[in-house]
Amino acid sequence: MCGIVGAVSQRNIVPVLLAGLQRLEYRGYDSCGLAIGSGGDLVRARSTQRVAELAAQVERDHLAGTLGISHTRWATHGVPATRNAHPHFSGQPPRIAVVHNGIIENYEILRTELMAEGYEFESQTDTEAVAHLIDHLYQGDLFEALQQACQRLVGAYALAVMCSEEPDRLVGARNGSPLVIGVGDNENFLASDALAIAGTTDQIIYLEDGDLVDLSTDTVLIVDKAGQDIDRAVHTVQAHAAAADLGPYRHYMQKEIFEQPRAVGDTLQGITAVVPELFGAAAQHLNEVDQVLILACGTSFYAGLTAKYWIEALAKMPVAVEIASEYRYRESVPNPRTLVVTISQSGETADTLAALKHAKSLGMEHTLTVCNVATSAMVRECELAFITRAGVEIGVASTKGFTTQLAALFLLAMVLAKSKARLDQEQEHQLLRKLRRLPKAIATVLALEPQVMDWADKFARKENALFLGRGMHYPIALEGALKLKEISYIHAEGYPAGELKHGPLALVTEAMPVVTIAPKDELLEKLKSNIQEVHARGGELYVFADANTQIHAEDNIHVIRMPEHYGMLSPILHTITLQLLAYHTAVARGTDVDKPRNLAKSVTVE
Template sequence: MCGIVGAISNKNIVDVLVEGLRRLEYRGYDSCGFAVIDGADAKHPIERARTTARVAELAEQSKDFHGTLGIAHTRWATHGKPDTQNAHPHISNGLIAVVHNGIIENYETLRAQLQAAAYVFTSETDTEVIAHLVHQQYVADGQKNLALAVKAVLPKLHGAYAIGVIAQDSPKTLVGARAGSPLVVAHGEHEHFLASDALALAGKAQSMMYLEEGDIAILKADSVEVMDRAGQLVQRELKPMPAQAESVDLGPYQHYMQKEIFEQPRAIGDTLANIASFGPELFHADPEEWKKFDHILILACGTSYYSACVAKYWLEDLAGVPTQVEIASEYRYRTTVPNPNALIVVVSQSGETADTLAALRHAQALGHPYTLSICNVGSSAMVRETKWSFLTKAGTEIGVASTKAFTTQLVALYLLAVSLAKRAGRILPEREKEILRELRHLPKALQAVLALEPQIIAWSDAFAKCENALFLGRGMHYPIALEGALKLKEISYIHAEAYPAGELKHGPLALVTEKMPVVTVAPKDELLEKLKSNMQEVKARGGKLYVFADQDTEITSSEGINVIRLPEHYGDLSPILHVVPLQLLAYHTACALGTDVDKPRNLAKSVTVE
């Protein structure tokens, strides 16, 4: 979601700020801006540029700016519409400038208090209260100590935040603070940086540190100090900075989403690299503790939630472990009965998803000792805060609609299911070798599915003319239908819903007409005959079926039924293959409609606010 970049140096840092924002574009945003001060001029005003266009437009504006101290931001609107007035940075009385990720839950109360103290608000945001509060404290204490002013304000803020703060008359200091939202401090040569994501600064610094909950960082060109919540100076572990940002060249592809769909064989191959057996070692778990949990609770949001729903079938069928899946944003707001023998599994591409992190912390507060994260970012808060972890190797995913992150999550969850099946003695050594062979064949099987793209493009023209679509699946393919519907509505803006096919007659059948395409996931499994009956219910009502079937399902194209055949049936791993054509269908439908595929409206890549 929102992105922060800050820098202090003895040289011009405007290009660093803009390049940092450019690298954070993949997270999603609807406005961006920066504010800079020239430290060589004690009377230099805070200069600001903001736009609701892309970072490229901000880069054009930046050519007229010079500064040795600055903060920059990409905003995804929460409080206030996406316009220039609400874009960050926010400035109080020409003296204090602030950028902020997160949400201040008590901003209305703070806003009223500040208005009573004669502060004038020029935006609808919650962030502007931070700028005015810091200004009020900075002026009132008489010391003109920016770090102390920020420290005094933080207890008044209820909610989540990562902030960067500068003061016009303190051009040698950049202050950052965090609670609930990530913030990185990076060390360069006679310059230091802040960022919400290390990717923004890759190759710009030699080392970095992650601020911990409640930390305040005071950055100068030649030094960094970190205070903890109690105000004590502390040392945080330094880590090497990435040498350079991962390549984000489009190559022969039209959009990042298309590129990432076609990267899935590589991503899955990388995720499975060097795996020769199943067990606790895959998850960095202690073998003795691995034996102690007997239930699983998976917490996730969005696409990751659907991967967890597939995993429930695997975990209960293969491993025999009772498994519950909950939407993370709902879990911590209801009364639950904690089971200390349950393994809490959190699933997130970024490892910074606010709702999932909050759910994890809630579970830990309830006394759950066993926690596991499945994540694509090894340095994320989620990985650092769980007892065990498994890192997927999807690589940077720029398209907002997740593709390769989803399929690598499925692979990781399948590895968990097989490892627990082995723990329970439910798979013999020969079957373990067979599963390894099937997993190693996955990239090749996916390549064969991707070769279906031309047939799917032919379908996309018909979908582009529709306003609604229905997706059907049964068993472990029902969550795949959910994911297919999500992809279509995310990037094409066509209303789409998914149902278990057996539920058709309990309501959704009322929606079926010749104008309603019905996408059906039809693998050759034990539910196929039931699914065929559900398809006949659709056909009898004049609905048009679009079926992704396995080779030997004996479903053929006819009037009202369009069929694309996948090259082979893949048993328990079938959901990983069947989701790919649904991704391609959504992608090409969006292309036919001319939407902004990689940056769909109102959405963000990394959802770091609740």
């Protein structure tokens, strides 16, 4: 979500700050800004346009300095406007500058107190209260003022703070929102993501919740939540800049759709047997669990719903799938023999991290994450991990991130089944052969793109759509609907096809396209009846059908045939066609495919 880049150096760090913001653009934002310590003063530039416009503004104003902080903002408190953009200042003349990711829950109380002390607020943000609070507490030692301020803050935050009176010092704090230190040569950095400082340094320190940090050009001091000095390990991280070459593709989303054979192949590379160690050294304890709880949000939640079908079918274990943002706010029944599985592309999803910690606080200590970032908070928080190899995903709407999660979760289903002696050797070999051939199968589905493009031209003129699936393809219908609404802004809903007559059928008219996933499985005949229910009421059907389903094109029934039926792994292949449909519909409507309005790539606030 929001991005932070800060630096203290012996050189002009403005180019580093701007390059860092550009690397974080793919996460989504609605304003950006930076502040520089220059000649004993604080100066800033802010914009509600793209980082490129901010860079032009900085060049016009000739901003330069050896100390600075910068930010991309995704609006929470206050509309996208220059006055709400970070950094926020406090003091007359400005003395304190702050950038902040997260949400300060008690900002209204702080705001009232600080206004009583004479502070004036220019923005609608919670962050400005932090800036004024630090200024109010400042007695000549910025780090001490930050420590005192953090004792008053309630909520999640990553902070980077500078002071005009201490031009060689950059301080920061982490609580529930990611923050890393980059260690350089006669310079040090703060960032919300190692990617932001890729190419500047590969020496990264990951801060833990409660940590505060005090940086100069040649020193790094970290204090933990108990107020004790602490050493955190320095990791060599090869982060790759997000500004990748588009090659022959029009958008990153299209590129990432076509990268899926490679991404899934990399995720499954070297797996020749179903063994617990695929998920970590402690995975031999998987035979101690007797149920599974999956916690996730958005697209990852739909991956979890698909995994429920797989795990219950193969391992015969009950599976609960919870929306992470809801789980910790209700009374639940914990079981210490539960395997808690979190799914997150970034590994920093605030709701999922909070849900995981809540589950652990209830005594459920067997934890596993499926994640695309090996150095993320989620991986550090869990006992076990499976790292997918999707690579950096720039498009906000997940594609290869989703399919690699599904591949990993199918492996988990197999491992759990084997740990319970419910997967015989022949079945294991058959499923592994299917998995190894999956990248090639995905490539054959991608060859359907021209046919999907023809459908997209028709979809682009619609404002509503219905997606239907049955069994393990129902979550794929949900995911297909989400993709379409995310990037084309067409309202779409996913439903189990059998639920049509329990309400949604009332919506069906010739103006409502109905997308149907029709694999050749045991529910096919039931699904054909559902198709006829729509057809009889004048609805227009768009059917992705496996071969030999005996579903044929006719008036108001359009059919694209999948190359083959892929058994239990069929949901992975069917999701590819829905990604293509969403992408080409959005292109036809002229929307910003890679950066859809109001959305961010990594959701690091509740």
